[in-house]
Amino acid sequence: MQYEAVIGLEIHAQLLTESKMFCGCSVKFGSEPNTQTCPVCIGMPGVLPVMNKKAIEYVIKTGLAVNCKIAPYSRFARKNYFYPDLPKGYQISQYELPICENGFVEITVNGETRKIGLTRIHLEEDAGKNIHEGAGNYSFVDLNRAGTPLMEIVSEPDIRSPQEAAEFVKKLRAIVRYIGVCDGNMEQGSLRCDANVSVRPAGQKEFGTRTEIKNMNSFKFIEKALDYEIKRQIKILNEGGRIVQETRLWDSNRGITESMRSKEEAHDYRYFPDPDLVPVEVNNVWIEQIRTQLVEMPDARRQRFITQYGLPEQDADLLTSERAIAEWFEQAVKLGGDPKGVSNWMMGELMRLLNEENRPFDECPLKSAQLVEMLVLIEKGTISGKIAKTVFEEMYKTGKDADVIVKEKGLVQVSDESEIEKVVDDIFVKNLKEVERFKAGEEKLLGFFAGQVMKATKGKANPKMVNELLKKKLSGIS
Ligand code: ADP
Ligand code: MG
Ligand code: ZN
Numbered sequence: 008m009q010y011e012a013v014i015g016l017e018i019h020a021q022l023l024t025e026s027k028m029f030c031g032c033s034v035k036f037g038s039e040p041n042t043q044t045c046p047v048c049i050g051m052p053g054v055l056p057v058m059n060k061k062a063i064e065y066v067i068k069t070g071l072a073v074n075c076k077i078a079p080y081s082r083f084a085r086k087n088y089f090y091p092d093l094p095k096g097y098q099i100s101q102y103e104l105p106i107c108e109n110g111f112v113e114i115t116v117n118g119e120t121r122k123i124g125l126t127r128i129h130l131e132e133d134a135g136k137n138i139h140e141g142a143g144n145y146s147f148v149d150l151n152r153a154g155t156p157l158m159e160i161v162s163e164p165d166i167r168s169p170q171e172a173a174e175f176v177k178k179l180r181a182i183v184r185y186i187g188v189c190d191g192n193m194e195q196g197s198l199r200c201d202a203n204v205s206v207r208p209a210g211q212k213e214f215g216t217r218t219e220i221k222n223m224n225s226f227k228f229i230e231k232a233l234d235y236e237i238k239r240q241i242k243i244l245n246e247g248g249r250i251v252q253e254t255r256l257w258d259s260n261r262g263i264t265e266s267m268r269s270k271e272e273a274h275d276y277r278y279f280p281d282p283d284l285v286p287v288e289v290n291n292v293w294i295e296q297i298r299t300q301l302v303e304m305p306d307a308r309r310q311r312f313i314t315q316y317g318l319p320e321q322d323a324d325l326l327t328s329e330r331a332i333a334e335w336f337e338q339a340v341k342l343g344g345d346p347k348g349v350s351n352w353m354m355g356e357l358m359r360l361l362n363e364e365n366r367p368f369d370e371c372p373l374k375s376a377q378l379v380e381m382l383v384l385i386e387k388g389t390i391s392g393k394i395a396k397t398v399f400e401e402m403y404k405t406g407k408d409a410d411v412i413v414k415e416k417g418l419v420q421v422s423d424e425s426e427i428e429k430v431v432d433d434i435f436v437k438n439l440k441e442v443e444r445f446k447a448g449e450e451k452l453l454g455f456f457a458g459q460v461m462k463a464t465k466g467k468a469n470p471k472m473v474n475e476l477l478k479k480k481l482s483g484i485s
Pocket of ligand 1: 013014015016017161162163164165203204205214215216217271272273
C-alpha cells in the first residue's frame with residue numbers, strides 16, 4: 008500500500024519587543040533566573056495585565072507579510088491548565104478571535120512551488136521554564152521567560168513531506184527575521200515548531216489520525232523526526248493497527264519519537280475570554296501605517312536579484328536567505344562591484360570563513376566596501392585571483408583593507424616581463440629533461456612549467472604573462 012503524509016505545523020515565535028506581553032519586565036535572554044519578574048508575570052493575585060501594543064503591531068506586521076486577513080476585532084482568552092512553569096494556572100492566549108487569519112506562503116522543493124495555507128496567527132504569553140538538572144531530587148522554576156510575547160502561526164494541513172515541512176519553517180523564519188519581529192534563534196528557543204502528522208492511503212480524501220511532535224529545535228531535526236514518525240505510522244497501519252492520537256516527543260539522541268501524553272482537546276482547557284483585558288480593535292489607518300514599514304519579502308527580493316542582477320537561481324537563493332546577506336550584497340554592487348563577482352566571493356570564501364567560526368552573517372566582520380576595493384585590485388592586475396584569496400582571508404581576520412595587506416605582505420603581482428623572464432629561464436635550466444620532453448611533443452608540460460614559475464614567485468607572477476612567455480620561449484627553443 009502506498010501512503011501519503013499529511014503535515015500541519017504550529018510555529019511559536021518570541022517577539023522582539025523590549026518588554027513582556029502584559030508587564031514592563033525585560034525579555035532579555037540568558038539572565039540570572041527570576042531576575043526579570045514582577046507580580047504580574049509571576050501570577051500574584053490581584054494584579055492586572057496591560058497589553059503591549061508593540062507586540063500586537065508585530066503580529067499584524069507578520070500577518071501582512073504572509074497575506075493574512077487582519078481582524079478588526081480580536082480578543083484574549085484564558086487557556087487553563089496546571090503546570091509549575093505557569094504560576095497563574097492559565098495562559099493568556101487567543102482562541103476564537105485571533106488577530107490574523109487565512110494567509111499563505113509559497114515554498115519550493117525539488118523545483119516544485121506549492122502554496123501552504125496559514126489558518127491563523129495569534130498572540131499569547133510564553134510560560135516559564137522548569138529546570139531539572141542541578142540539585143538531586145529538586146526541580147527549579149525560572150520565570151524570566153514567563154509572559155514573553157509569543158506569536159503562534161498555525162498552518163493548514165497542506166504540507167506533504169518532511170522536506171516541505173523544513174522548507175516551510177525556513178521560509179517563515181526568513182520572513183520574521185526580514186521584518187524584524189523575531190530573531191529566529193531555534194537553539195535558544197525563540198523560534199519553536201510543533202508538527203502534526205498523519206498518513207493516509209494515496210488517493211484517499213479523508214485525513215488519518217494525527218500525532219503531534221514536539222521538541223525539534225533545528226531544520227535537520229524537523230526532517231528527521233517527521234521521517235521517523237511517518238515510517239512509524241505506516242508500519243502500524245500495515246500491521247493492521249491503529250494510530251493513537253497523542254503528543255510525542257522527539258529524542259534527538261536516539262533519533263526516535265516517544266509518547267509523551269494523550270492529546271488534550273480544546274474543552275480540556277476551559278477557554279473563556281479574559282475579563283481583565285479589553286478586546287483589540289484594529290482600524291485601517293493603523294494597518295496601513297504598519298504596511299508602510301514592511302520591507303521587500305525574501306521571495307520578491309530573490310526574483311529581483313535574478314532579473315536585475317542576472318544572477319543564477321542558486322546565487323539568488325542564498326543571497327536572499329537573510330536580509331543581512333542581501334543588504335551586504337546590494338551595498339557591494341552599489342559601490343561598483345560586479346554582481347556575479349561579488350556573489351562568488353560571498354558564496355565561496357566569505358561563507359566558508361563565517362561557517363568555520365560558526366558566525367552568523369549579522370556579525371560579518373568584513374564590509375562590502377572592502378571586498379569591492381579588493382576586486383578593483385584584481386581588475387587592475389595589482390594582485391592575482393589566487394593571491395586575492397590570501398588577501399581576502401587576511402582582511403576578514405584582521406579587518407585591514409586589501410591595499411594595506413598587499414603592501415605589508417609584499418603581495419603585489421609581478422607584471423614586469425623581464426622579471427618573469429628571468430624566472431622562466433631559471434626554471435628551464437633547472438628542468439632540462441622536461442624541456443627536452445616538451446620539444447619532443449609533450450605539450451601538456453606547459454602546465455608543469457607554469458606551476459614551477461608560480462611556485463618560485465610565491466604565486467605573485469601574473470599568470471597570463473607567465474603563460475604567454477612560456478609559449479613564446481618554448482616555441483623559440485624548438
Ligand atoms: P490543536 O489546536 O488541537 O493542536 P488544530 O486543529 O489547531 O488542533 O490543528 C493543529 C495543527 O494540526 C494544524 O497545523 C493543522 O493543520 C494540523 N492538522 C489537523 N488535522 C491534521 C491531520 N489529520 N493530519 C496532519 N495534520 C493535521
Ligand atoms: Mg496544537
Ligand atoms: Zn513582569
